[in-house]
Amino acid sequence: MTNTAAPSWVKVVAEREIRTRVRDKSFLAATAVTLLIIIGLLVAGVIIGSRSDDFDVAVGPGVAPGTADLAGQVLVANGSPDAEINARSYDSASAVERAVRDGDVDAGLVVEEGRHTIVGDDSIDVALQAALTGAIGESVLQDNAATADVDLDALRSGTAPEVRLLDPNADQSDARSGVAFAFVITFFITALSFGMTIAQSVVQEKESRVVEILAAAVPIRSLLWGKILGNTVLALGQVLLIGLVGVLGLVATGQRELLAGVGWSMLAYVGFFVLGFLTLACLWSVAGALAGRQEDLQSTTLPGQLILMVPYFIAVLGGDQVRTIFSMLPIVSTMIMPGRLAEGSVPWWQLAVAVGATVLAAVVFVRVGTRLYERTLLRTGGKLSYRQALTVADA
Amino acid sequence: MLSVHDLTRCFGSATALDHVSFDVRPGRITGFVGGNGAGKTTTMRIMVGVLAATAGDVRWDGSPLTAEWRRSFGYMPEERGLYPKMRVLDQLVFFGRIHGMTSSAAARRATGLLDRLGLTERRDDVLETLSLGNQQRVQIAAALVHHPSALVLDEPFSGLDPLAVDAMVELLRDEITPEMPVLFSSHQLELVERLSDDLVILSSGRVVVSGAVEALRRRERDRFRVRLAPGADTGVFHRIDETPELAADGSAVVSLGEASPEDVLARLVREAPVAEFARESRPLAEIYREAVR
Numbered sequence A: 001m002t003n004t005a006a007p008s009w010v011k012v013v014a015e016r017e018i019r020t021r022v023r024d025k026s027f028l029a030a031t032a033v034t035l036l037i038i039i040g041l042l043v044a045g046v047i048i049g050s051r052s053d054d055f056d057v058a059v060g061p062g063v064a065p066g067t068a069d070l071a072g073q074v075l076v077a078n079g080s081p082d083a084e085i086n087a088r089s090y091d092s093a094s095a096v097e098r099a100v101r102d103g104d105v106d107a108g109l110v111v112e113e114g115r116h117t118i119v120g121d122d123s124i125d126v127a128l129q130a131a132l133t134g135a136i137g138e139s140v141l142q143d144n145a146a147t148a149d150v151d152l153d154a155l156r157s158g159t160a161p162e163v164r165l166l167d168p169n170a171d172q173s174d175a176r177s178g179v180a181f182a183f184v185i186t187f188f189i190t191a192l193s194f195g196m197t198i199a200q201s202v203v204q205e206k207e208s209r210v211v212e213i214l215a216a217a218v219p220i221r222s223l224l225w226g227k228i229l230g231n232t233v234l235a236l237g238q239v240l241l242i243g244l245v246g247v248l249g250l251v252a253t254g255q256r257e258l259l260a261g262v263g264w265s266m267l268a269y270v271g272f273f274v275l276g277f278l279t280l281a282c283l284w285s286v287a288g289a290l291a292g293r294q295e296d297l298q299s300t301t302l303p304g305q306l307i308l309m310v311p312y313f314i315a316v317l318g319g320d321q322v323r324t325i326f327s328m329l330p331i332v333s334t335m336i337m338p339g340r341l342a343e344g345s346v347p348w349w350q351l352a353v354a355v356g357a358t359v360l361a362a363v364v365f366v367r368v369g370t371r372l373y374e375r376t377l378l379r380t381g382g383k384l385s386y387r388q389a390l391t392v393a394d395a
Numbered sequence B: 001m002l003s004v005h006d007l008t009r010c011f012g013s014a015t016a017l018d019h020v021s022f023d024v025r026p027g028r029i030t031g032f033v034g035g036n037g038a039g040k041t042t043t044m045r046i047m048v049g050v051l052a053a054t055a056g057d058v059r060w061d062g063s064p065l066t067a068e069w070r071r072s073f074g075y076m077p078e079e080r081g082l083y084p085k086m087r088v089l090d091q092l093v094f095f096g097r098i099h100g101m102t103s104s105a106a107a108r109r110a111t112g113l114l115d116r117l118g119l120t121e122r123r124d125d126v127l128e129t130l131s132l133g134n135q136q137r138v139q140i141a142a143a144l145v146h147h148p149s150a151l152v153l154d155e156p157f158s159g160l161d162p163l164a165v166d167a168m169v170e171l172l173r174d175e176i177t178p179e180m181p182v183l184f185s186s187h188q189l190e191l192v193e194r195l196s197d198d199l200v201i202l203s204s205g206r207v208v209v210s211g212a213v214e215a216l217r218r219r220e221r222d223r224f225r226v227r228l229a230p231g232a233d234t235g236v237f238h239r240i241d242e243t244p245e246l247a248a249d250g251s252a253v254v255s256l257g258e259a260s261p262e263d264v265l266a267r268l269v270r271e272a273p274v275a276e277f278a279r280e281s282r283p284l285a286e287i288y289r290e291a292v293r
Helices: A009-022 A025-051 A067-077 A093-101 A126-148 A152-156 A170-207 A210-217 A220-252 A256-290 A294-300 A302-317 A320-326 A332-343 A348-376 A386-391 B040-048 B088-098 B103-116 B132-144 B162-175 B189-195 B213-218 B235-240 B261-271 B284-292
Strands: A054-059 A084-089 A107-112 A115-119 B002-011 B014-024 B029-034 B055-060 B074-076 B151-154 B182-185 B198-203 B206-212 B223-228 B252-255 B274-279
Touching: A009 A025, A009 A220, A009 B088, A025 A220, A054 A067, A054 A093, A054 A126, A067 A084, A067 A126, A093 A107, A093 A115, A107 A126, A115 A126, A126 A152, A170 A210, A170 A220, A170 A256, A170 A294, A170 A302, A170 A332, A210 A220, A210 B074, A210 B088, A220 A256, A220 A348, A256 A294, A256 A302, A256 A332, A256 A348, A256 A386, A294 A302, A302 A320, A302 A332, A320 A332, A332 A348, A348 A386, B002 B040, B014 B040, B014 B055, B014 B198, B014 B206, B029 B040, B029 B189, B029 B284, B040 B151, B040 B182, B074 B132, B088 B103, B088 B132, B103 B132, B103 B162, B132 B151, B132 B162, B189 B284, B198 B213, B198 B284, B206 B213, B206 B284, B213 B284, B223 B261, B235 B252, B235 B261, B261 B274
Parallel strands: A054 A084, A054 A107, B029 B182, B029 B198, B074 B151, B151 B182
Antiparallel strands: A107 A115, B002 B014, B002 B055, B198 B206, B223 B252, B223 B274
């Protein structure tokens, strides 16, 4: 023995995991693609957001002047602050129709036999149609009122209800739901891909029998922790990278206000992520230790996949009450609780229950997982089931 | 000294090892021989701590082996085991480091070993691109990289050509220190005979022979090969030994009984022209066959 100091096995094993992964071209490519997708989504959001509010409307002869401007005001009043309607005058109804058909304008306005008509090609934007309808109605109503000598203001007094939204962040609610969904999908994908990586890395060591040398040199527990530590660092690194790109994207697209609103839920997400990932990491390692070959992973990783898949669908599809309950359950909380934080305030006790339950589950999973891993890692000769692993004696 | 003490291992109702005891003396090479399923690999896996014994233990200088000390052993498993997709040098450095070496010390040592094994040019190649023979060289380097306190090598030479065996044997001889016990198993008796100082023969989970090779060979009464000049009367063989082993080439192996070699030679020379008179060492194969019969 050249050294007397106890070697830092966990560190050495973790370093190998990280080094191997970082050198892996397919891993780098997958990370790059993920980041490109995020950038793409942000850019697409900006483009769609800027485009949908601007409309060109062809106006034929006989349409009351100012109708298009009025429609623009209606659009703004209906919740699109940047909306604008550009009116273009045409000489005849047929010219208007041609412009619509050629796609030069989003819709046309003509007067046929004394009646206003909105002309569209195969469809008309719902908001635009509602705005035009409102504007035409208003201008015709004013004409009619003048003709009948009716005091329109008196007639209309008290008819318009006030609108008051209870959610203080109502103007950002869609964007915040988007952030919440991003939390869910990021954990789902990262936990699944790194979970499979852990399982594969374990089964590779079994398959190549290198585990025999490792087990002779290192306590199996240290081997497990090195693997988990290495992959947690990698997974967290990837999530932070994704988060960084997301934050920079929000800043670049001028959504600082949204960022200020969800910033601390992002921090909470990192904390929940580490807890959730650690809890599952032992399970993934056991899945690898149970398998004899790569092919066995399909069945041995099933519990891990289900534990991620079920809450994923609950997070995406569940109602408020279901989500509230599930946001306090371990592992599931990682997907749902930060999202709830992003969408609005969460009672502190629910947060405490979520953290407590996750920590408790992490302790139990790690305890049981470590024992199963120690028992099954050196077994050869085919796949073991979880039931067998729980009942077999130590090797 | 590394000792296996009263080791028993059962798999279900089958007994793989049945009260196995033997010593592996430091500074010497102990050959470990036995048929398929005799229990060699089971014994070695228990010695390095990847398998638990049902009863009995492994000892170092008479005391039970501690986990810390056991981890300083060098081990080459029967089914081998390295990372297929890792570079050769990185791999050896990793194995050095899990044994507590610093990166730089491990890198120096690994580079030196690869040089000795003629693999310097392959050190940055991924292991699976190497030939099986070269992979095996890397495997032995992995067992040696941390200057092990003992070596447990399960079939280290299987699948190697004679020159590769020689190179590896030479490396092993250089690496063995006076304090280091070395145990290696093999099916190749000729190789065991050439390499081993001591021998342990296992049969059906029991030790049937153990001891120094030289002593084992001489345990039986002395036997001599006698060759007479061409055309001489071979009846003389029967007058020395009632049941000589006659060979096809006209020579014979005779047991001397209580007589001394010099008396027998004098008598032979008086009766017939003697061309050859030589002590016959018993080949290991014969000891082995008798022991496991």
